[in-house]
Amino acid sequence: MPFLMSVARVLRRVSAFAVLSIFAITAFVSAGPAHTLLASEPAIEIAQAPKTASELFKVLKTVPGLSALPISNVKKTGGTTTAKITLRGKSATVVGFKIAGSSMAAVVPSNFKITDIVPVPSGTPIDGVSFADMAFIYVPKGKAKSNVAATGLPAAVRKAVQHFGSHVALKEGFNLFGQGQFNSAGSIKKVLTAVGHSNTTLPLAATFPADLFSHDLKSANQKLKDDLLKGLKLDLPLPKLSIPGMPNIVGIDTARLSIVGADVKGKAQVFAGLTGGLHVKIGSKTHHFSYGMFAPDPHKAFTPEIKAESKDTIKLPFFHPLDLTNVQLVATKKNNKWNAVVNAKAKLNNKEMDVVYTRDRNGALTAEVKGKIKLADLLPGGVSIPGITDVEFDDLRINKNLVEVRGPIKGLDTVVAAFKHGGKTYVAVNNPHAIKISELISAAKGTPLDAGTFQHMSYIWAPNGGAADISISDLPVDIGFHVKYVARSANVKPGLNVIGRMDIDNNSSIGKMLNKVGIHKNWLPLVGKLSPKLFQKGNTAQLKNEILNSLDIKIPLPKLNLPGVSKVATIKSAMLTLKGAAKNGKSSVDVDIAGELDVKMAGKTTPFDFDLNIEKRQGKPSYFNITAEEQKGRTLSVDMFHKFTFSNIKFAMNNSLGKWLWYITGDSKLHNKPVSIAFNHTEGQAELVEISTKMTLAEIVGENSLPGLDAVEIDWVNFQKGKVQVAMKVKGVASIVYMFKPAGATKSMMALLTGDFSPAKFIPGAEHTPLKDADFKGLGFLYNRNTQAIGINASNAPDVSSWLRTHANVNSVTAKPGLNVFGRLAVHPEGEMKTLLTKVGITDLNIPLNGTLSPKSFSANPTAIKNAILDNLDIKVNLPTPHIAAMANYLTFTNGHMQVKGTKTGNVRGIDIGISGDATVKVKNETVAFAIDVDYDRSGGGASSDLHVTGATTRPWTHPLGIHFLTLESLKLNIEKKRTGSSNIYDVSMTAKSDVGSHSRLDIEIDVHEENGHVTDAFFELDGPLRLSDIPDVRDIPNSSHFTIDTIKISEHGIEAKTDFGGKTDLDVYLFHGSGWNLIVRQDNFAITEIVPPL
Structure with missing residues (x-):
């Protein structure tokens, strides 16, 4: 269109573009x-x-x-x-x-002066202008x-x-035509300088009517002067301009300096400035504008400002598309930089709005829309935040990436921005000023959460499926500005997320909690979830409680200072958790410390999510209690005698005892039986696995082994590296059972460490024996399930060894296959057992014992299986060295023990109780070693008898009493009381085997002579017959081969025997040693003619 308008028309418009009309002149170049x-x-x-x-x-x-x-x-x-x-x-x-x-x-x-043709008053923008040519x-x-x-x-x-x-x-x-010189025209010079034009001398052109000189300016009236002034139109073209600091989307096409007169409210005024054409590149399209810029009145402040208008419809491909009409551009220069703004009209939701299109402070092209509108009208369906998207705002800002509104929400200054990320729409809300949480969540008033002040608060709503980690640069600038004070990015989940900063009052409950874990901060970052109804209008109790109950905030914490915890776990991260909770119908806030930690156990590092509470207790210091759940889907294998695989794992630790103890609970299986287990660790103690599920001993062992105990329900059980420990009752007595597997064993062994029992509890009929007058104390059972004997000591079974050392006075034992028993025999102060021990010189009434029993001994009714129990009965009680006073001069014990064994005579079973040990028998000046048994027989419940000593030895008695041709083997000893006259005395006898000459294993009976309790002599008797020539040395007697002897008695004095000779029988033969061996044959009523023929 022609760019001419009457001054009056332009000045009537309230638009900033009046300059366009004032400066419009006719072009001179055609x-x-x-x-x-x-x-x-x-x-x-x-x-x-x-x-x-x-x-x-x-x-x-x-x-x-x-x-x-x-x-x-x-x-x-x-x-x-x-x-x-x-x-x-x-x-x-x-x-x-x-x-x-x-x-x-x-x-x-x-x-020439301008006043020569136009009555221009002083004080106009053209003051100081001069002309030439x-x-x-x-x-x-x-x-x-x-x-x-x-x-x-x-x-x-x-x-x-x-x-x-x-x-x-x-x-x-x-x-x-001519030349205008503006070096002294300050106002116009400012305009030229503002657009980067330094040449103040410009070509000039103008047109005037033919009557230009028809008036006398000096005598003209004011109206004429005004009319002349209004007709002033000077045009000074400028070369192509490139305005420094102008946004690169704006380019100047043409430029000229115009000086014009105009009527302003009935008064003629002079205006000067630039006018011409420019273009603006918006998106991929270029739009053309006509523009102008006023020069200021002299001595007035000047802010360069270009105003332009275009008839183009500008389409903006923004977050919500805009079609701009009635487009006007305003470019203002400040601090050597131009800021361009486009004012226009646009329709949103069929309502016409005023739009300002410009670059925001961050350089982004943005449209500010004035007029009442709801965010919901601009957002896709499904994007809804009550109190935000359904509220009318007076103005909003739109650019390619977002829609932003500002205004009070719940009385708080608030910025709301809808933006896109990953193809999805998000809505962010920000409180730019510090707030109290109760200003947003009224139900939080009075809770620990309301003690702090919250700053840089941003709330980001994410759609379903919109979980994302949004970088600061991808957030709306105002939102990102505040988020960066809290986090490196916005990690959001579907729903309303909160990111902000909480100032900490050290005297508040939260501040005190943090101080206890070594955190001394005056603020902490705030990250979590809130109810989407947070901004909803309304004040009902239900709404307030719903908002508070949905509170889920996590505040990352610096490193916790928990002395000693590093010995147990490595805390990788920690956060202060603030969760809404309903308790007893009232809403409140739970404040905890939670995070992630690693626990190294069984050679494996396992991660857990933990919660930390500070537990208070009456009259004692508070302590830390940490509970944790393993990240879902993980399992843990622990080899504690049995290999357990944990699932559904939970971890707990506390320092209630002044040191850290921890345990892990979970589900597992033991021999295919589902069990609930705990892996326990206390500082300074061995790690162990405990089973809380009710079980029997057979279920723990994995098989039935001990009738009477297999079905007994245990009290508790724990598994350690090399052993299993079980608490249960054995025949009503609280007992500990150990399972362990020593080196060399193919099957595990069991140690049942019990307590005190009457012998009759395990041995049927014991109540009819001297055992009735004794008790089993601290009884321990070793059940060897292997086929070979296994040695048990402190290195392969320290707990069992310690028990045996304390209760059975042995440091190591050999466990035979089957059920072995160890403990102490406690003898009653009165009774047969004490009498027996007294007779063998033993006064100690508390004596270690060991031996074997039938595995069936634990049966509830041992009498029912008496035979099986007695057949396997073999208990040994180690005794102090016995001493039998009546035999003390010839029988000397070197050790001793009591043996309790089952016996069988025909079909009758009984119990044999006797003293055994190693001893020597002194025969004259020689001693013979024997393994001694001192019996106190009660076979079949018969009457008691006195002591009966028997013995045997595998050692030979070589050359007894100096008899060189005799060596005795398989010696046996027998000492028993016999009546002699009116008294009972102990009679000593022995038997043996011996080889003499060509005869082997001849039976020898040894007749021992005692006198005053001493063995004074011994005679070695055998039946014979022997040839004299079979006896070494004796064979040297002439014609010894003709003699055969029997009923032989050998002593250190010689040999007595019987022989047949010369038709006579049973003649006495005596052999003795003088200078050599001598032979005497004695015959009563001997006649010489028996050897010498009669004369």
Whole structure:
């Protein structure tokens, strides 16, 4: 459209674009063929010397104010005529010439001021402007010319025109050309400087009506002066501009300096400034604008401002698309930088809104929309936050990435921004100023949460499926500004997430809790979840409680300081958790410390999510209690005698005892039986696995082994690296059972460490024996399930070994296959057992015992399986060294023990109780070692008897009592009481085997003679027969081979025997040693003729 408007019309508009009308002038450059002066123009004939300008220049005849002016100094050169005039008191030259046959005249002032033609008052933007090389070219009506070449004009005129261009258009009336000089015009100079134009000398062009000089400015009335001033229109073209600091989306197409007069509210005023055309690149499209910029009044502050308008419809592909109409541009320069704003109209939800399109403070192209609108009208379905998206706001900001609104919500300054991330729509809300949480959540008033002040609070709503970790740069700038004070990114989950900062009061409950774990911070970051109804209007108790109950906030904490905890676990991260909770119908806030920790156990590091509570207790210091659940889906294998695989694992630890103890609970299986177990660790103690599920001993062992115990339900059980420990009752006595597997064993063994029992509990019929007068104390059973004997000591079974050392006085034992028993025999102060021990010289009534029993001994009714129990009965009680006073002179014990064994005579079973040990028997000056048994027989419950000593040895008695040809083997000893006369005395006898000559394993009976309790002699008796020649040394007697002896008695004194000789039988034979062996055969009633023939 033509860019001309009347000043009145523009000034009536309240728009900032009035400058466009004021500066609109007609362009002076036009197309068309060039025109020059006609060289053949005829000379002016002067019949009479002209006196006035109209007489000399006929073209000026109708020009008021010039036609009658006196002329002088007329000159004619070629086709040009010149004359001097005085115009409004100043000297000027009038030049006459022709262009394309049309007569023209130009007035060339010698010294031109704008006030020469227009009554411009002082104090306008053009104060200080000066002009040079000025020329007014008059074009008669109907003689306008276009594209006139400056080179064809008279020199004085050409000089003025060439400042403007090589070709110009000449319009009817006066055409002013020349040069404007603005170096002293401060206001215009400011405008030129603002657009980066440093040259203050500019070409000038203007048009005026033919009556320009018709008025006397000095005598003119004010109305005339105003009318003249309103007609002022000067145009000074500028070269192509590139304005420094202007946003690169704005480019200047054309520019000129315009000076115009205008009517402002009935008063004529002068305006100066730039006008022209510019373009703005918005998106991928370029839009064209007409613009202008006012120069200021002198001595007034100047802020450069360009205003422009366009008729284009601008389409903005924003978060919500906008079509801009009635587009106006305002560019303002501050601090050497231009800020461009586009004002326009747009429709949102079918309502017309005012729009300001500009770059925000972060450089993003943004549209600010004025008018009431709800966010819900601009967002896709499903995006809903009560109290946010359904609230009308007065203005909003839209750009490519977001829609943003600002306003009070619940009385708090709030920024709301909807934005896209990963193709999904998110809504962020921010409180830019510090708040109390109770200002948002009224139900939180009075809770620990309300003790702190919250700053940099941002709330980000994420849609379903919209869990994301959003970088700061991808957040709306205002939201990201606050989030960066708290976190490195916004890690959001579906629903309403909160990210902010909580200031900590050290005297609050939260501050005290943090101080206890070594955290001394005056603020902490705040991250968590809130109810989407947080901003919803309303004050019902249900709504308030619902908002508080959905509270789920996690505040990352620095490293916790829990002395000693590193020995147990490595805390990888910790956070303060604030969770809403309903208790007894009331809403409250639970404050805890939670996080992640690693526990190293069984050679494996296992991660857990933990909660830490500070437990208070009456009269004692508070302590830390940590509970944790393993991250879902993980299992843990622990080899504690049995390999357990944990699932559904939970971890707990506390320092209630002044040191850290911890345990892990979970589900597992033992021999295919589901069990609930705990892996327990106490500082300074062995790790162990405990089973809380009710079980029997057979279920723990994995098989039935001990009738009477297999089905007994245990009290508790724990598994350790090399053993299992079980608590249960054995025949009503609280007992500990150990399972262990020593080196060399193919099956595990069991140790049942019990307590005190009457022997009859395990041995049927014991109540009829001396055992009735004793108790089993601290009884321990070793059940060897292997086929070979296994040694047990402190290195392979320390707990069992310690028990045996304490209760059975042994450091190590050999457990035979089957059930072994160990403990102590506690003898009653009175009774048969004490009598028996007293007789063998033992006064100790608390004696270690060991031996074997039938595994069936634990049966509830042992009498029912008596035979099986007695057949396996073999208990040994280690005794102090026995001493039998009546035998002390020849029988000496080196050790001793009591043996309790089952016996069987025919079909009758009984119990044999006896003393055994190693002893020596002194025969004269020699001693013989025996394994001794001292019996106290109660076979079949018969009457008691006195002591009966038997013995045996595998050692040979070589050359007994110096008899060189005799060596005794398989010696046996027998000592028993026999009645002699009126008294009972102990009789000692022995038997043996011996080889004599060619005879092997001859039975020898040893007749021991005692006197006053001493063995004074011994005789070795055998039946025979022997040849004398079979006896070493004796065989040297002549004719010894003729003698055969029997009923032989050998002693250190010689040999007594019987023989048959000379037809006589049972003759006494005596062999003794003198200088050699001597033989005597004794015969009663001997006749010499028996050996000498009668004479």
